[in-house]
Amino acid sequence: MAKFGRLIGVSLGPGDPDLITIKAYKALKSEAIWSYPIRKKGAESFALQIALNAGFQLPKTNIPLIFPMTHDPEKLASYWHKAAEAVLVPLSAGLDVVFLVEGDASTYSTFGHLVRTVLEKEPRIKTETIAGVSSFNAAAAISGEMLVEVEETMAIVPAGYGVKLLEKLMVDFDTLVLLKVKPLLDDIIEFAEKYDMVSQCRFIEKAGTNEEIVVKDIRTLKGKTVNYLSLIIIHNPHKPRVEIMRGCQKK
Structure with a gap:
């Protein structure tokens, strides 16, 4: 054989x-x-x-x-x-x-x-x-943000699915990780502005490399071309973490 x-x-x-x-x-x-x-x-x-x-x-x-x-x-x-x-x-x-x-x-x-x-x-x-370290795990560590805590939920999706899907996901999930955001970056920025989520967004490009870029105010990227290896982490502002932690402390 x-x-x-x-x-x-x-x-x-x-x-x-x-x-x-x-x-x-x-x-x-x-x-x-x-x-x-x-x-x-x-x-x-x-x-x-x-x-x-x-x-x-x-x-x-x-x-x-x-x-x-x-x-x-x-x-x-x-x-x-x-x-x-x-x-x-x-x-x-x-x-x-x-x-x-x-x-x-x-x-x-x-x-x-x-x-x-x-x-x-x-x-x-x-x-x-x-198995290895995923880009979104490295990006969260670089930005100093927790992806999810306690009983929070998270959705990881390619941004190419479009803004309409993001609107649906934000109803159910505490954190969204949007991968490959280059083609729809301006649409995502407008989405974040519409729902007052700009402060809850973090843009990370080429995480862990010498060309790594971290942007806290994604509005500064409007109209710009970013690298294919980029993502955005969004924390749902309608489910504030401080409330989740207070709920745990009361138990």
Whole structure:
């Protein structure tokens, strides 16, 4: 019976190399083949850069995998197919392959697409996910804000779902984490102004990197272009935390 290698999603955190876990560090130090995502041929890989900033050197044998910035399902399927075929070569030879992921490999990551496509082609491949620090956890720590406390609730959504969804979510949740806010930034700012929530918002771009930006007054960003790796944390002003804490003290 053929012996296959493992496909391992290695979470590297949002950018600060000090947030790489010991388990991820061990996987990078192993004999596994490195694979990593890029947006187009010849482009830099943010995930790879995190590993390089941690002092690792890119192994001579490595596999850059192209995952373009598009929502076209047919085009994406084609690239996922090519990526799966590329990693299946060493996997079928019994070699482990690590796939480098910024943030956490189980949270809005291309690793999930890669795993599904690989298993469709070869169901006998074993997969593993190494958990990591998500961007919103790092962003909250950087901004000095608690994401949730006591019995508070939280929703984490890509901002692309639109402002109408945000209006519904604010009815039920104490904290909203809006990911990938670049395309709808002005709409989100107007939403925050409309519901008097500007003071409860924190904008964080490229958390944990040397280019990290934290903005407390998101109105200053109106009309500006921000990085794709940006998010906004909103605390619901209609559910003030001081009341929650007082309620706990009365018990």
